[in-house]
Amino acid sequence: MKEQFTAVFQQVREGYIGFVEELPGANTQGDTLDEARTNLQEAVQLVLESNRALAEESLRNKTVIREPLASIS
Numbered sequence: 001m002k003e004q005f006t007a008v009f010q011q012v013r014e015g016y017i018g019f020v021e022e023l024p025g026a027n028t029q030g031d032t033l034d035e036a037r038t039n040l041q042e043a044v045q046l047v048l049e050s051n052r053a054l055a056e057e058s059l060r061n062k063t064v065i066r067e068p069l070a071s072i073s
Contacts, residue, residue: 005022005044007020007040008021009036009037015031015035016029016032018030023047025047026043027040
């Protein structure tokens with residue numbers, strides 16, 4: 001089973017805010033729901049890239065085993 005992220009959007013006076021339940025730090029806003037959706041997809045990519053870079057930096061010069069994570073059910 002492939003896990004999916006859950007996007008949550010809330011309409012506010014300024015437009016929409018959105019976040020991903022399973023990924024702290026992935027949040028955004030937009031004037032429209034479509035803009036908030038697009039911005040949230042970009043935010044998810046940026047958070048994942050940032051987390052990956054931080055992990056690589058902390059593991060530099062260390063012997064580690066990297067492998068794909070099996071499906072979580």
